[in-house]
Amino acid sequence: QKEVEQDPGPLSVPEGAIVSLNCTYSNSAFQYFMWYRQYSRKGPELLMYTYSSGNKEDGRFTAQVDKSSKYISLFIRDSQPSDSATYLCAMGGGRRALTFGSGTRLQVQP
Amino acid sequence: ETGVTQSPTHLIKTRGQQVTLRCSSQSGHNTVSWYQQALGQGPQFIFQYYREEENGRGNFPPRFSGLQFPNYSSELNVNALELDDSALYLCASSLGGSSGNTIYFGEGSWLTVV
Numbered sequence A: 001q002k003e004v005e006q007d008p009g010p011l012s013v014p015e016g017a018i019v020s021l022n023c024t025y026s027n028s029a030f031q032y033f034m035w036y037r038q039y040s041r042k043g044p045e046l047l048m049y050t051y052s053s054g055n056k057e058d059g060r061f062t063a064q065v066d067k068s069s070k071y072i073s074l075f076i077r078d079s080q081p082s083d084s085a086t087y088l089c090a091m092g093g094g095r096r097a098l099t100f101g102s103g104t105r106l107q108v109q110p
Numbered sequence B: 001e002t003g004v005t006q007s008p009t010h011l012i013k014t015r016g017q018q019v020t021l022r023c024s025s026q027s028g029h030n031t032v033s034w035y036q037q038a039l040g041q042g043p044q045f046i047f048q049y050y051r052e053e054e055n056g057r058g059n060f061p062p063r064f065s066g067l068q069f070p071n072y073s074s075e076l077n078v079n080a081l082e083l084d085d086s087a088l089y090l091c092a093s094s095l096g097g098s099s100g101n102t103i104y105f106g107e108g109s110w111l112t113v114v
Helices: none
Strands: A004-006 A011-014 A019-025 A032-038 A045-050 A054-058 A061-066 A071-076 A085-092 A104-109 B005-007 B010-013 B019-024 B031-037 B044-050 B053-057 B064-068 B074-078 B087-094 B109-113
Touching: A004 A085, A011 A019, A019 A085, A019 A104, A032 A061, A045 A054, A045 A061, A045 A071, A071 A085, B005 B087, B019 B087, B019 B109, B031 B074, B044 B064, B074 B087
Parallel strands: A011 A104, B010 B109
Antiparallel strands: A004 A019, A019 A071, A032 A045, A032 A085, A054 A061, A061 A071, A085 A104, B005 B019, B019 B074, B031 B044, B031 B087, B044 B053, B064 B074, B087 B109
């Protein structure tokens, strides 16, 4: 079993929809949780960074962490075609390197 | 732009050859990590350098080696290339050796082994 599980998709939604992306994890040592966006053949771009349970909002993006359930989510409101990309969750703790999910491919249809 | 630059952007090598990939970290960042991302997968941690010392390594064989220089730039060397080494190699920089520090990725080096 992988330490971090992420549905690979693809997830196809119409423009303006609310998108929900999720990851589950098994290692209680993870303390930091990140979401990266990766466009095709590009490096990952940091979107959100959280280190505690609860919600964090930044513009159209909301990151949610539930440590008791070992579950994290990223919500995208008013999705745009430019949001079409692969979304990677990543987790770390202490001196551990980041562990990534396999990524969810999102397609927002105009 | 993250300020992390990698070279070359693309290269093709033959099985058994050796390759060196280079990375310049964001100004002021003293920690560099290298990740391998196979097609359709998330990045996998190779190793990390903090102040010129390796301070963490993932599940990669010794033919993957690295260096960090006094200016905090870094190299990833891979010997005896195998077909499965074909991937996007990502360099990431941060300030400090903990994963709690925000890390920023470069655009990567695409390696194809034929």
